[in-house]
Amino acid sequence: MESLDWTLLRTFLAVVESRSLSAAASLLKVTQPTLSRHVRELEDVLGVTLFIRTARGLEPTEAALGLINDAKSMGAAAQALALKAFGRSQQLTGTVRVTSSVMVANLWLPSILADLRQAEPSIQIELVPSDTNQNLLRRDADIAIRMADPTQGDLIARRLGDAALGLYGTQSYFEKRGRITTMQELMQHDIIGFDRSDVILKIFAANGYRVVREVFPLRCDDQMVYWNLTLAGLGIGFAQVMLASKVAILERVPIDLIPPMPVWLVMHEEVRTNARIRRVADFLAMAITELLQNSATPRS
Known part of the structure; x- marks a missing residue:
């Protein structure tokens, strides 16, 4: 044969x-x-x-x-x-494929990648915004920025810090509907929910409120659209404190329903010896760690 x-x-x-x-x-x-x-x-x-x-x-x-x-x-x-x-390639040239959530790709990485391009102009970056984890074992991406501890074997994960989450609404929304100080008051307000994802349902259940999807009058799974719906004053939405605290029109609800999310940089153990991937990984790790550490004090 x-x-x-x-x-x-x-x-x-x-x-x-x-x-x-x-x-x-x-x-x-x-x-x-x-x-x-x-x-x-x-x-x-x-x-x-x-x-x-x-x-x-x-x-x-x-x-x-x-x-x-x-x-x-x-x-x-x-x-x-x-x-x-x-992994044995030692040249600081070529392409590195980076994946992250849609929010991180839109609101964290552009300025970081601008600095990276200045520092390493021979390295090309492919950015994959996705709220579905890309398979690093199949080389769908070289580096991933994730908000959950990776469970796949043969992956190297570096914890960069934590991203706090809070509930926010616009000042105009609160002026119309009143401020919120208790969970009972929160449940009387318009909360922006997710459509197919059950993440927010689980958050409320973990805090003793078993609600159904229809409790949320407006629902959307797309994270950037969700953020813009909150900014438009359509209701109370979950948002990253480091982002929302920099938006003057947003006010934080003094109720914490979810602990901070860990931020991980992940790559396959074989590609960490590749010079250009290691360089990009180190640059991203340093920049994101600094971003998380220097997050503005949230507005109340």
Whole structure:
């Protein structure tokens, strides 16, 4: 039997996962005819049929099912090899991919990245704003700024500090509806909630108030839109103290419902030896740590 080409096995796994040549082609960023050719080549090398077409899509045969675990093991080994090779690069040139929450990408990182570009003009930055954690093991990003302790193995996490959260409303809102001093008063006000996320529901439940989504007259999961709804005076919203304390029109409700969020810088242990990634990671860590330490004293 001929030696197996990893490209063919990668195609095989993508088709198994997606059950569709077109979906697998989109995932691997190649054309559908190319994937179709890869499947035929692998079937010729192995001497078996790997997929049958059904109403639900391409279904793996018994022969294919017997290959999946071995193919995944080869894929993991190839990925580990690529990470190690990438980690040995010592040039302060090239691209570093950074991911963070939408709020951090919009309101923390622009000025920090401006300073980084001044310091390291040969390093290019790709910024991925996402409230869904990117998979660092798959190299969806090189560095992540996260508000939760990472649980994946093979990741290096550096805690940079804490970001306090508070409840805020605009002065005009409070002038119309009155100030708030107790939880009972808070529950009589318009609180801006989340749409599909249950995070705010859990916060209220942890404080003894089991509420349903409909308690919140306005709901949105997008963090930047949520922030702008609060600024527009549409109700009481959760906000980072370090951001809200710098906005003159916002007032903080003197009720704390949630502890500060830890801020982590995370990267794969293999890429921390890459000079440009290490440089960007160190720069971000220093800048964000300083930002958190120097947060303005919140307005009451």
